[in-house]
Amino acid sequence: MFPFICTWKDGRCAQVDDVLPDGHKVKKGDEVYYLAYAMGRMPYIWGEDAEEFQPERWLKDGVFQPQSSFQFISFHAGPRICLGKEFAYRQMKILSIVLLRYFRFKLSNNAQDAAYRVTITLHMKGGLHVCATPRTT
Ligand code: HEM
Structure with missing residues (x-):
């Protein structure tokens, strides 16, 4: 798969028929995107207060707590994460x-x-x- 990058969305285009980890089938040439902008505002990922500006959600006892890169997706995740x-x-x-x-x-x-x-x-x-x-x- 090769990437299409933009700051609020990112994705891949399948070079061969493939099966995603959740079992979803993609055909050669299919494009799959995720929207970092939307993911950063989803209650499913961040809780009911997802829309609220709450920098302290990143802190525990005043210390920065990094989130999973698959959850905070702005830098991508996995083997091709932003270097x-x-x-x-x-x-x-x-x-x-x-x-x-x-x-x-x-x-x-x-x-x-x-x-x-x-x-x-x-x-x-x-x-x-x-x-x-x-x-x-
Ligand atoms: C706020 C700042 C930045 C953001 C949000 C960001 C975001 C991203 C994202 C989403 C990707 C994955 C693209 C993809 O494969 O689809 C990426 C890749 C990459 N970024 Fe960044 N980036 C930032 C800053 C930087 C800086 C400062 C550098 C270098 C000094 C850098 C170097 C790279 C490189 C080399 C890759 C390619 C990694 C690979 O394909 O293996 N980025 N970045």
Whole structure:
């Protein structure tokens, strides 16, 4: 199978007739996709509060708890999982640490609804305007 990649969906095209692990048959040329965007919002996977922004669901006693890569599918899973996953995590952590060490952030408009503009990558609809105040201590 060879991949089709996009940030919110990913999939494979069968090069030969095949049988998936759940017994589902695919014919040569069939395409099979999963939608990372939808999987990240499914109560079946994340519980009834799946739609709520709850970063603490990733924490236990304040310590980050990685989820199965088959559950949090953004970096793919299995033998062809993203080779840059740990690198990407480290970059995000370093940037967050540097920004939060030197600035306090507050939404410019507390009433603003943080919504997506759905494109091939997810953008903030109208941007997310924040005030950054330098930390003095
Ligand atoms: C937030 C950042 C990133 C996301 C969400 C992401 C996501 C993905 C996904 C979904 C795949 C699987 C594609 C497929 O086979 O269908 C993939 C593959 C890959 N990614 Fe990333 N990636 C990210 C960052 C990076 C970075 C920073 C690097 C390198 C420094 C990288 C290197 C790779 C490589 C080499 C593969 C191919 C692995 C293989 O086919 O064996 N990625 N990535």
